[in-house]
Every structure is written in C-alpha cells, then in structure tokens.
Amino acid sequence: MSQDDFLQSLRALVGAAHVLGGEQAAPFLVDWRGHFRGAARAVVRPGSTAEVAAVVRCCAAAGVPIVPQGGNTGLCGGATPDTSGRAIVLLLTRLDRIREIDTDNDSMTVEAGCLLQTVQQAAQAAGRLFPLSLAAEGSCTVGGNLATNAGGTQVLRYGNMRELCLGLEVVDAEGEVWHGLRGLRKDNTGYDLRDLYIGSEGTLGIITAATLKLHPLPAARCTAMLAVPDLESALALLSRARTGFGAALTGFELMSADCLALVTATFRQQRLPFAGEGAQAPWFALLEMSDAESEQHGRERFETVLGTALEAGEALDAVIAESLAHGRALWHLRESITLAQAQAGRSLKHDVALPISRIPQFMRETGARLAEHFAGLRVMPFGHLGDGNLHYNLLSGPGFDAEALAARQDEIYACVHDAVHALGGSVSAEHGVGQLKVAEVARYKSAHELRLMARIKAALDPQGLLNPGKVLARPDQADSAAAS
Amino acid sequence: MSQDDFLQSLRALVGAAHVLGGEQAAPFLVDWRGHFRGAARAVVRPGSTAEVAAVVRCCAAAGVPIVPQGGNTGLCGGATPDTSGRAIVLLLTRLDRIREIDTDNDSMTVEAGCLLQTVQQAAQAAGRLFPLSLAAEGSCTVGGNLATNAGGTQVLRYGNMRELCLGLEVVDAEGEVWHGLRGLRKDNTGYDLRDLYIGSEGTLGIITAATLKLHPLPAARCTAMLAVPDLESALALLSRARTGFGAALTGFELMSADCLALVTATFRQQRLPFAGEGAQAPWFALLEMSDAESEQHGRERFETVLGTALEAGEALDAVIAESLAHGRALWHLRESITLAQAQAGRSLKHDVALPISRIPQFMRETGARLAEHFAGLRVMPFGHLGDGNLHYNLLSGPGFDAEALAARQDEIYACVHDAVHALGGSVSAEHGVGQLKVAEVARYKSAHELRLMARIKAALDPQGLLNPGKVLARPDQADSAAAS
Numbered sequence: 016m017s018q019d020d021f022l023q024s025l026r027a028l029v030g031a032a033h034v035l036g037g038e039q040a041a042p043f044l045v046d047w048r049g050h051f052r053g054a055a056r057a058v059v060r061p062g063s064t065a066e067v068a069a070v071v072r073c074c075a076a077a078g079v080p081i082v083p084q085g086g087n088t089g090l091c092g093g094a095t096p097d098t099s100g101r102a103i104v105l106l107l108t109r110l111d112r113i114r115e116i117d118t119d120n121d122s123m124t125v126e127a128g129c130l131l132q133t134v135q136q137a138a139q140a141a142g143r144l145f146p147l148s149l150a151a152e153g154s155c156t157v158g159g160n161l162a163t164n165a166g167g168t169q170v171l172r173y174g175n176m177r178e179l180c181l182g183l184e185v186v187d188a189e190g191e192v193w194h195g196l197r198g199l200r201k202d203n204t205g206y207d208l209r210d211l212y213i214g215s216e217g218t219l220g221i222i223t224a225a226t227l228k229l230h231p232l233p234a235a236r237c238t239a240m241l242a243v244p245d246l247e248s249a250l251a252l253l254s255r256a257r258t259g260f261g262a263a264l265t266g267f268e269l270m271s272a273d274c275l276a277l278v279t280a281t282f283r284q285q286r287l288p289f290a291g292e293g294a295q296a297p298w299f300a301l302l303e304m305s306d307a308e309s310e311q312h313g314r315e316r317f318e319t320v321l322g323t324a325l326e327a328g329e330a331l332d333a334v335i336a337e338s339l340a341h342g343r344a345l346w347h348l349r350e351s352i353t354l355a356q357a358q359a360g361r362s363l364k365h366d367v368a369l370p371i372s373r374i375p376q377f378m379r380e381t382g383a384r385l386a387e388h389f390a391g392l393r394v395m396p397f398g399h400l401g402d403g404n405l406h407y408n409l410l411s412g413p414g415f416d417a418e419a420l421a422a423r424q425d426e427i428y429a430c431v432h433d434a435v436h437a438l439g440g441s442v443s444a445e446h447g448v449g450q451l452k453v454a455e456v457a458r459y460k461s462a463h464e465l466r467l468m469a470r471i472k473a474a475l476d477p478q479g480l481l482n483p484g485k486v487l488a489r490p491d492q493a494d495s496a497a498a499s
Numbered sequence: 500m501s502q503d504d505f506l507q508s509l510r511a512l513v514g515a516a517h518v519l520g521g522e523q524a525a526p527f528l529v530d531w532r533g534h535f536r537g538a539a540r541a542v543v544r545p546g547s548t549a550e551v552a553a554v555v556r557c558c559a560a561a562g563v564p565i566v567p568q569g570g571n572t573g574l575c576g577g578a579t580p581d582t583s584g585r586a587i588v589l590l591l592t593r594l595d596r597i598r599e600i601d602t603d604n605d606s607m608t609v610e611a612g613c614l615l616q617t618v619q620q621a622a623q624a625a626g627r628l629f630p631l632s633l634a635a636e637g638s639c640t641v642g643g644n645l646a647t648n649a650g651g652t653q654v655l656r657y658g659n660m661r662e663l664c665l666g667l668e669v670v671d672a673e674g675e676v677w678h679g680l681r682g683l684r685k686d687n688t689g690y691d692l693r694d695l696y697i698g699s700e701g702t703l704g705i706i707t708a709a710t711l712k713l714h715p716l717p718a719a720r721c722t723a724m725l726a727v728p729d730l731e732s733a734l735a736l737l738s739r740a741r742t743g744f745g746a747a748l749t750g751f752e753l754m755s756a757d758c759l760a761l762v763t764a765t766f767r768q769q770r771l772p773f774a775g776e777g778a779q780a781p782w783f784a785l786l787e788m789s790d791a792e793s794e795q796h797g798r799e800r801f802e803t804v805l806g807t808a809l810e811a812g813e814a815l816d817a818v819i820a821e822s823l824a825h826g827r828a829l830w831h832l833r834e835s836i837t838l839a840q841a842q843a844g845r846s847l848k849h850d851v852a853l854p855i856s857r858i859p860q861f862m863r864e865t866g867a868r869l870a871e872h873f874a875g876l877r878v879m880p881f882g883h884l885g886d887g888n889l890h891y892n893l894l895s896g897p898g899f900d901a902e903a904l905a906a907r908q909d910e911i912y913a914c915v916h917d918a919v920h921a922l923g924g925s926v927s928a929e930h931g932v933g934q935l936k937v938a939e940v941a942r943y944k945s946a947h948e949l950r951l952m953a954r955i956k957a958a959l960d961p962q963g964l965l966n967p968g969k970v971l972a973r974p975d976q977a978d979s980a981a982a983s
Contacts, residue, residue, distance in 0.1 A: 119734050119856035120887070121741070164687050172746070175685060177694075178662060191947055198854040200886040201659060202925035203648050203698055204932060204940050205970060206952045210661075210694035214687055231742040250603050257605070258715040261791030262656070262746030307745030308800075316792075370682040372603035402684040403604070441686035448688055456688050463675055467959065468690045474958035475951065486689060 016077045018056060024077075025059055025103075028069045033060040033109070043084060043104050044096065051092035051450060054100035055082070062109045064126075064184060064192060064223040070105060071221065072190030080480045081105050083217035085128065085156030089163060090366075091449025093216045093485050102483075107158050110223055116141045121229040122181055122198040127158025127222050134227070143229035146173040146265075150353070158222050164214035166445030171401035172265040172305070173230065175445070177213050184224040185212050188476040198226045211471070216447055217482040219475045233305035236265075237313035238342035239321060241330040242289050242296035243269075246375040248329040249298055253371070253400055255329065256302060259320035263313075266303030267401035274352045274397045275299055281355040285348060293332030300330075300400070301349050352397050356408055361417035362395075363427055365407040367435045368444035374403065381407075381434045389427060391415030404444040407431060432459070448486045457488060500561045502540060508561075509543055509587070512553045517544040517593070527568060527588050528580065535576035535934060538584035539566070546593045548610075548668060548676060548707040554589060555705065556674030564964045565589050567701035569612065569640030573647060574850075575933025577700045577969050586967075591642050594707055600625045605713040606665055606682040611642025611706050618711070627713035630657040630749075634837070642706050648698035650929030655885035656749040656789070657714065659929070661697050668708040669696050672960040682710045695955070700931055701966040703959045717789035720749075721797035722826035723805060725814040726773050726780035727753075730859040732813040733782055737855070737884055739813065740786060743804035747797075750787030751885035758836045758881045759783055765839040769832055777816030784814075784884070785833050836881050840892055845901035846879075847911055849891040851919045852928035858887065865891075865918045873911060875899030888928040891915060916943070932970045941972060 016024075025034045035043070035058040043058045045051065056079065061067045074081050080102035084094040096102040110126035113134070117123065118141055125134055131152040138145035147160060149167035159165075161183070165176045173179060182197035185208075195209055212220050243249045249269055256264050272295075279285050287294055306313035314335055321333045336342035356362050369377050378396065385392055391414020398405035409427060411420040420427070432442045436459045448456050457465060468487055472479075483489055500508075509518045519527075519542040527542045529535065540563065545551045558565050564586035568578040580586040594610035597618070601607065602625055609618055615636040622629035631644060633651035643649075645667070649660045657663060666681035669692075679693055696704050727733045733753055740748050756779075763769050771778055790797035798819055805817045820826035840846050853861050862880065869876055875898020882889035893911060895901040904911070916926045920943045927936050941949060952971055956963075967973055 117854065117856050119738065120854040121738075122854070166685050166687075170684065174662075177691075178658075187947075187951070193947060193951065194945065195948070197923060197925070199852045199923075199925050199928075200654065201650055201852045201883075201888045201928040203650075203929055204925055204927045204936070205698075205944065205948070206703070206955055207661075207691075207694045207698055208948070208951060210691045211955075214689075214691055219690070231745060233745060254603065254605075259791060261715060261717060261789065263791065305745065307743060307747065368683045368685045370601065370604040370606070372601050399685075404685045439681060439683075441681070441683050441688055443688045444683075444685040445687055452688070460689065461678065463671075464677060464679070464689070464692070467671070467677065467692060470958040471690055471695075471955065474954040 021077050021079065022057055024073050025057060025070060028073060029059060029061045029066050033062065035060070043087065043106060046089065046092055046095050047087055051095040053096035053098050055096045055102050055104045056100065058104040058106055060106045060109050064110065064186065067105070067221060067223050068186045068190045068192050071186050071188070074103060074480060075189055075478065078478065078480070079103060080483050082482050083107060083162070083221050085159030086130065086151065086154045088151040088155040089159065089449060090446045091451040093163065093447055093449030094159070095450070097484055105221065107156065107223070113137050114224065117198065118143060120198050122226050123229060124196055124224060124226045125157055126224045127156060129157045131155050131157060131160060138229055139232070142232060144232045145227060146230055147176055147179055157225060161213050161222050161225055162216050163447035166402065166404065168266050168268070168399065170399060171267055172262055177210060179228050180209065180213060180225050181228055182226040183209050183212055183222055185220040185222050187220045188478065188481050193220070196224060196226045214447070216449065216486050218472060218486050219481065221481070234308055235306045235310035235313045236342065237304045237306060237310065237317055238336040238345050239302045239317050240288055240334045240345045241300045241302070241321065241324070242293035242332045243298040243300050243329070244296060244331055246298065246378055249300055249400060250371065250375065251327070252300060252324050252329045255324055256320065260304050260316060263304050263306055264302070265305045266301065268301040268349050268398070269400035270299045270301070270349060270352065270397040271395065272297050272299065273393065274395050275348060277359055277395065278348055278351045278355045281358055282351055285351060288334045288345065289332050296331050301345060356395055356410060360411040361420050362411070363409045363420065363424060365431050366444050366446045367407055367431070367440055367442060368402070368404045369435060369438055369440040371400065371403040373438045374400070374405070377434060377438050381431060384430055384434065385409070388430065389415060389423065450485055453484065453486065453488050456486070505561050505563065506541055508557050509541060509554060512557060513543060513545045513550050517546065519544070527571065527590060530573065530576055530579050531571055535579040537580035537582050539580045539586050539588045540584065542588040542590055544590045544593050548594065548670065551589070551705060551707050552670045552674045552676050555670050555672070558587060558964060559673055559962065562962065562964070563587060564967050566966050567591060567646070567705050569643030570614065570635065570638045572635040572639040573643065573933060574930045575935040577647065577931055577933030578643070579934070581968055589705065591640065591707070597621050598708065601682065602627060604682050606710050607713060608680055608708060608710045609641055610708045611640060613641045615639050615641060615644060622713050623716070626716060628716045629711060630714055631660055631663055641709060645697050645706050645709055646700050647931035650886070650888065652750050652752070652883065654883060655751055656746055661694060663712050664693065664697060664709050665712055666710040667693050667696055667706055669704040669706050671704045672962065672965050677704070680708060680710045698931070700933065700970050702956060702970050703965065705965070718792055719790045719794035719797045720826065721788045721790060721794065721801055722820040722829050723786045723801050724772055724818045724829045725784045725786070725805065725808070726777035726816045727782040727784050727813070728780060728815055730782065730862055733784055733884060734855065734859065735811070736784060736808050736813045739808055740804065744788050744800060747788050747790055748786070749789045750785065752785040752833050752882070753884035754783045754785070754833060754836065754881040755879065756781050756783065757877065758879050759832060761843055761879065762832055762835045762839045765842055766835055769835060772818045772829065773816050780815050785829060840879055840894060844895040845904050846895070847893045847904060847908060849915050850928050850930045851891055851915070851924055851926060852886070852888045853919060853922055853924040855884065855887040857922045858884070858889070861918060861922055865915060868914055868918065869893070872914065873899060873907065934969055937968065937970065937972050940970070
C-alpha cells in the first residue's frame with residue numbers, strides 16, 4: 016500500500032480531522048523534556064475502542080508499527096517513535112469517558128485517555144478515593160499510568176497502578192478487543208493477562224479502558240516531619256511507624272539534608288521547620304497518615320508513636336502539622352526538591368529500588384565510590400523509603416561541572432546501577448524502560464529472563480508492530496547486542 | 500527411552516528413595532476428597548531447586564508430562580495426574596526451607612514446599628504477620644497457594660496470594676531456573692512474569708521458592724457479629740465499615756440464616772448470639788478489625804461505627820466480642836458451616852465472585868430460578884462479602900434428594916454459573932480451575948481470550964509437558980470442543 020493510500024484508509028476510519036501530519040503532528044513526536052525526538056507517518060486520534068481496533072487492523076495489514084501515546088509525560092521516551100518515520104503515533108486522548116462509577120463495588124471504569132486528575136476528582140465527587148498520586152497528575156493519562164505501572168507517593172499503603180486495577184480492555188496486535196473489564200476482587204480462571212499488559216508499555220497490546228479500585232476517603236490526613244540522625248534510624252522509624260499506624264500510614268518519604276538545604280537556598284520563602292540539633296540532622300523523614308476517625312485522633316496517634324521514636328533516639332526532633340496548611344507546607348519542601356535541583360545545575364537522575372534493608376549499605380558504598388571516581392559530584396538522594404524507591408540524583412557543581420557530567424554520564428550511570436544490581440535492586444523502580452533503559456535492562460537481566468520476555472512478545476505481537484524497540488530491543492538489535 | 504531407563508535416570512538425579520511407585524505412590528495419585536484419581540510413572544521428590552530443574556530436563560528430553568504437587572489440598576484436581584499413566588507427579592514437599600526473613604524489608608523468602616502454617620508461625624516469631632489464612636493452612640504449601648492464587652478470609656485488607664508475593668524462583672519447561680526472587684516493592688523493568696506464573700497452576704513453570712510480603716502484627720483483633728435485615732443493608736454496612744474502619748477492616752463475612760441454623764442444629768454446643776428480632780434476621784455479618792492501638796480502642800471503634808449502622812437500620816442487632824475467646828466463638832460459627840453442610844446431605848459447591856453491587860440481584864434471580872426448576876433444593880450461601888466472593892452451596896434435602904442432585908448436577912451448575920457470568924462474575928473466585936473447571940472456563944471465556952492464553956502456554960511450554968489438561972484443555976481436546 017502506498018503512503019497516500021494508507022493515510023486515506025486511516026482518514027476513512029477516524030475522520031480526516033484526526034489524522035495529523037506536519038506542524039500539527041510535531042508536538043507528539045518529541046517528549047515533553049525534549050530528550051527524545053522521532054518521526055511518524057501520521058499522528059492518529061481514534062475516538063473509540065472500535066476505532067482503535069480498526070486502526071490497528073489497518074496497520075497490521077500494511078505492516079506499519081504503532082506507538083501508543085497518552086499524555087506524553089513519560090521520562091523514558093516510551094511514547095516517542097524512532098526516527099525512521101515508519102510508524103504511526105496512536106493518540107488515546109480522545110478516549111476520555113468515565114464509563115461507570117460503582118460505589119457499592121468500590122470501582123470505576125474509565126477510558127485510557129482520561130487524565131489522572133479527572134479520575135481522582137470523579138472518585139472524590141462520588142465520595143471515594145482513587146489514591147494514585149504523582150507530579151504529572153494534571154496531564155498524564157490513565158492509559159499511560161497503566162502502561163508504565165506508575166507509582167508515586169501513596170504506594171506504601173495503596174500499591175502501584177497494578178494493585179489499583181481490577182480489569183482492562185485491550186486491543187491486541189491483530190486489532191481484536193480483549194474484553195477484560197472485570198470489576199472483581201477475586202477471579203482465578205486462567206492466566207493473568209491483566210498484569211501482563213500492565214507495565215508492558217504498549218508493546219503487547221493497547222490499553223483502551225480499565226476498571227479501577229476505589230478506596231474510602233479518609234476522615235483526615237495528618238503530616239509530620241522528623242529530623243533523623245542516620246539511615247539506620249530511618250529504617251527503625253519506618254518499622255515503628257508501620258507497626259504503630261498500621262495501614263493508616265500512607266506515606267514515608269526520605270530526604271537528605273543537602274536536598275532540603277538546596278530547596279531553602281533556592282526558594283527563600285521556604286524554611287526547615289527545625290532549629291538546634293534537628294536543623295543539623297543529615298536526614299529528614301516526611302510521614303503521612305490517613306486517619307479513619309478524625310484530625311484530632313490522627314495528631315494524637317502521631318504524638319504517641321513519634322514520642323516513642325524520640326525516646327528511642329530514632330529521631331532528633333519532630334514537627335506534627337497543626338493544620339492542613341501546615342501539612343501542605345511540609346509536603347511543599349519535599350515537592351520542591353526536583354525544581355530546586357533543576358535550577359542548580361545539570362543532573363543525572365536514577366530511579367532505583369532496593370530491598371529496604373540494604374539502603375544504608377547502598378548509600379554508604381555508592382557514596383564512597385562516587386567520591387573516589389567522580390570527586391566533586393553532588394549526591395542529592397530522596398525518595399519513597401517505604402517502598403525502597405530512591406531518586407538518587409547527582410548534580411554538577413563547582414567541583415564537577417556540567418561538561419564533566421555530560422562526558423562521563425555513562426560511567427556514572429554504570430557505577431550507580433551496578434551497585435543497585437549487586438544488592439538485588441532494580442534500575443527502574445517506577446518510571447519504566449521506554450527507549451532510555453532498553454540497554455540497561457539487557458545489561459542487568461539474565462539472558463534467560465530476556466528470552467522468556469521475547470517469547471511472550473513474539474506470542475502476542477508476532478509481527479513486532481507494537482511500540483517496537485521499547486522495553487525489549489528489536490530482535491535484530493538484540494542479536495547484535497548479544498553477539499557484541 | 501524405556502520406562503526402566505527413565506526411572507533409573509530419575510533415581511540418579513534425586514536418589515532412589517525419592518522415586519516412589521506402587522503403594523508408596525498411591526496417596527499422591529488421588530486428591531484428598533477422592534474426587535479425582537490418576538496414574539503416573541512415578542512420584543518424584545526432588546530435594547532442591549537444582550534437582551527440580553534436573554528432573555524437568557530429564558522429562559523434557561523423554562517427552563514425559565509433569566504434574567507438580569504440594570500439599571494436595573486443592574479442590575479442583577489441579578495436582579492429580581490424568582489416568583493415562585504417562586506423567587510423573589513432581590512432589591515439592593522436600594523444598595521446605597525458610598531461606599531468609601528480612602524484618603527491615605518486611606519480607607521472607609521460603610521454598611515452595613513450606614506449609615502455609617509454618618510460614619505464618621515463622622513470621623510471627625519474627626514479630627511480623629503473614630496474613631494469608633485459609634482452612635487448609637496446616638497442610639497446604641506455599642507453592643500450591645501461589646499456583647492457585649489462594650484467597651481466604653483476609654483478602655479484603657491484604658489481598659490474595661498474588662498481592663502477598665514480591666518475587667519468585669521458577670523452573671521453566673526446559674528445566675532452566677528463573678531467578679526472580681526480588682524483594683522489591685517497585686520494579687518496572689519488563690514483563691510481569693511473576694504474576695503470569697502465579698495462578699497458572701503449574702502449567703507455565705514450576706514455582707520452587709518465593710519472596711513474600713510481611714505486615715506488622717496488629718495490636719489487637721476485634722470481632723463483631725450483626726443481624727442484617729436484607730442484602731441491600733449488608734452492602735450499606737460494608738460500605739460504612741470500610742469508611743469507618745479504613746484499612747483496619749480485615750474481614751467482612753456474610754452468612755445466611757439457613758447456614759447458621761444448620762450449624763446450631765448440627766453442633767448443639769454452638770448457638771446464635773441473638774434473641775428476639777435479631778435471631779429472626781435472614782442474614783448475618785461477621786466483621787473483623789485489626790487495630791494498631793489496643794483492644795480497648797478497637798472495641799470503642801466498633802461501638803461508634805456499628806452504633807450508626809443500627810441507627811440507620813442497616814443492622815437489627817450487634818454483638819461485639821468481649822474477649823478473644825468470645826471472638827473465636829463467633830468465628831467458629833462461620834467456620835462450622837462447611838462441616839455442618841457436609842453432615843446434612845449431598846452438596847454442590849459454587850465458588851463464585853461478583854461485582855459486590857450485583858450480589859443482591861444475583862441472589863434474588865438465582866434463588867427464584869432454582870426454586871422454579873429445582874424445587875426443594877436448599878440454598879446455603881455464605882462467603883467473603885468484602886471480596887464479592889460467595890460460596891453459593893446447594894444442599895439436597897427432603898424435597899430434592901441426593902440422587903436428584905447427582906442426576907441433575909450439570910444442569911444446576913449451568914443454572915448458577917450462567918447467572919454469575921451474565922452479571923460479570925467469575926465461576927472460580929479462589930479455588931482455581933484444575934481439571935474440574937476446564938470446560939467451564941472454555942464455556943465462559945471468549946474464544947479470543949482462550950487463544951491469547953493458548954499462545955502464552957505455547958510460548959512458555961512448547962512441548963505441552965507442564966501439567967497438561969489443567970486450566971486450558973489440551974490443544975487436541977480444545978479443537979474438538981470448539982468444533983462441537
């Protein structure tokens with residue numbers, strides 16, 4: 016089929032207004048940070064699951080690769096096509112209906128193009144909580160959250176997107192619709208296709224809708240910040256908080272003193288809520304508790320449990336937020352770290368996960384190794400300690416400038432990720448693989464596991480047309496990588 | 500290879516004492532209820548993951564099917580070989596080591612042959628909770644729990660076995676070991692092999708070990724029983740309890756008045772804890788709350804929240820357990836239902852799940868349909884309302900005797916399961932498929948979903964040697980079923 020005929024077929028399927036080229040297509044061919052650029056035959060915006068299926072059948076017949084895209088907020092280039100211009104970008108944003116909210120079943124069924132924030136708000140309006148929460152929630156879509164198994168700040172209590180999903184509707188590589196929108200808590204009637212599609216970044220099928228789990232709205236959210244003398248104490252504190260608050264503990268964030276010093280130096284209206292010894296602490300923990308009773312009860316629980324932590328020396332000082340506004344101010348310190356780092360120089364980000372018990376060893380050994388081989392590099396770690404997920408960010412500075420960072424980027428990645436891998440960790444905790452980390456995945460996974468993954472890919476997408484080159488290397492490239 | 504040579508190879512791999520035949524093999528060729536009987540070349544008991552892998556390689560080379568078995572407590576014949584005698588039974592019970600408990604990471608790594616109770620006790624000894632709890636816990640193994648994605652009474656709060664597993668070690672169909680024992684809460688580096696193996700009943704690989712999630716031990720467990728005027732009220736009560744107790748609500752069981760009347764009539768020392776109007780209620784709910792503070796606090800919470808339920812008319816009466824013993828007595832009523840039914844006559848069990856919101860409609864319509872077509876059959880439903888999981892059991896009685904039940908069994912199954920399917924439910928909530936429900940799965944799943952499952956099976960077990968005929972029909976049988 017000629018390119019003209021192919022585009023004509025697409026226009027017939029979704030309407031001419033929804034097959035974009037040229038200037039109109041440009042914003043969808045680059046990721047939001049401008050790190051990945053590609054080309055495509057067209058950007059296609061189907062308006063329904065049936066249209067998605069029809070577009071996929073058309074592409075399958077013509078041998079055209081398909082790159083699904085939602086809000087285009089990913090960090091790993093998973094939604095950006097390669098530069099060959101062979102693929103189409105399949106935009107899911109017109110599939111934005113909330114199909115059903117079932118409060119008795121605590122579930123809601125939404126289409127893939129719904130914004131996460133829209134879902135959160137619709138749940139709240141129905142008196143329920145949809146707990147997934149992350150920085151891009153105003154512009155990312157549920158389909159992208161599912162494709163990358165998104166995490167965020169509430170995982171400790173509610174799990175990743177995987178744990179928040181009951182069922183899926185998926186268009187497979189042949190353009191057939193899998194109707195897996197089950198609103199069930201228990202269903203043991205065969206292979207877990209749902210979890211196979213979740214986190215597969217559009218390489219096994221195209222998620223068009225999902226049935227999501229809802230939770231009760233907590234009566235109150237309480238926040239506390241603690242100054243912590245060392246990482247071992249942070250771990251003891253986490254354990255104490257988990258026991259003391261049970262499942263009411265919804266967040267446990269860790270930040271290094273350097274991170275917060277950068278925030279208060281960059282944004283003058285922000286300040287550390289500690290004086291004296293507390294202000295000198297090397298680590299700070301931010302705790303969130305969702306109380307089913309009342310704000311009063313939540314604060315009393317904080318006082319009781321954090322009191323024992325202070326006595327045990329696991330914390331040097333503690334501040335319990337007196338109001339919602341006070342709590343938001345404490346969270347604002349945490350949320351400002353990324354911005355402050357962006358203003359402070361060039362950075363290398365590592366989104367890693369470790370067994371929680373090994374985090375002190377990882378920090379000690381990796382810090383020492385970096386100091387030895389990359390003296391002057393500034394280590395700025397923070398993250399979701401309750402999930403073992405660290406954003407182990409490294410900043411250029413006076414002693415290690417932006418050019419050095421750029422020139423030695425691969426060495427630094429390898430240094431950090433080798434250490435993570437040696438301790439049983441993951442080099443992508445919550446951001447996925449996309450095109451950015453395909454080589455890293457190939458480096459750290461066993462040949463056996465890559466082979467199992469490739470077999471599944473071949474079984475569900477025999478032509479290799481679904482988001483090729485993402486998650487797994489293309490078969491030809493994988494062979495050459497294995498041979499090298 | 501001759502049978503003698505084959506057995507000789509197995510003896511060389513695991514030791515002659517661990518290749519059983521004749522009388523020694525007999526107990527492993529029939530399920531514990533005596534519903535399924537099969538034959539096998541031998542029952543083989545490897546002592547390590549390496550031995551499992553060696554046995555699988557030996558079988559793969561000889562084209563011999565493998566039926567994995569743990570505690571042999573399943574209800575669907577998933578661990579029983581067919582009658583051809585071609586397979587071996589691979590017994591995992593010698594893999595019974597607890598490899599590691601990591602309290603800082605709240606995880607433990609155990610081998611597949613560990614008894615569930617052993618795992619629970621080891622967690623408790625380390626000051627942690629492993630929450631999976633079910634009737635067979637003293638004799639079922641963790642490997643079987645994973646293979647069937649076991650459920651039980653704590654799913655409402657802690658999830659099924661799937662949600663309790665962080666990582667797996669699996670021997671694949673070629674006898675290669677997948678080292679997926681990751682103790683991570685977040686890991687987005689590729690396809691979710693873990694969840695694909697969980698619930699696949701040994702048809703895609705043989706689970707040899709797992710890293711499991713641990714939870715904090717609650718400070719207190721509190722129990723309450725309520726008399727409920729109708730199913731709509733039971734749903735309202737569930738919603739109120741979820742909001743009022745948050746994640747502290749760990750159990751919400753529903754029982755019909757007929758179920759409890761049978762218990763109190765069968766076991767004279769047991770009695771209903773209600774008088775007057777409460778004793779006349781058609782439904783009873785059993786609630787469990789795990790409190791992070793104290794027994795006193797838990798009881799006060801119960802009083803507050805259940806008080807509002809009584810005022811709203813969602814409950815006619817409520818009893819809050821005054822002591823652990825009192826709480827156990829209330830649970831004992833629930834746990835005695837199965838035994839009482841077993842003594843009362845022949846029964847047909849249905850382990851179904853529904854969207855919780857549709858349970859009243861299901862009960863109403865299915866009850867009416869059964870009364871119309873199978874007058875005299877006694878309907879004895881109970882189950883985990885919080886998970887939408889009903890054990891919708893039917894009993895023979897004076898008006899519908901055991902012979903009628905046996906003769907019309909398939910009609911009755913179809914009547915109940917058709918209704919479940921029409922309302923978006925599952926015909927196997929927590930017991931799996933095994934050999935019992937292969938035809939049911941083929942009946943209710945779309946041809947498309949069966950094809951996706953078959954492709955995955957072919958990708959991971961190309962020779963079709965892993966537990967053939969379980970979950971999915973064998974390819975030859977599936978063809979003939981589709982043609983019929």
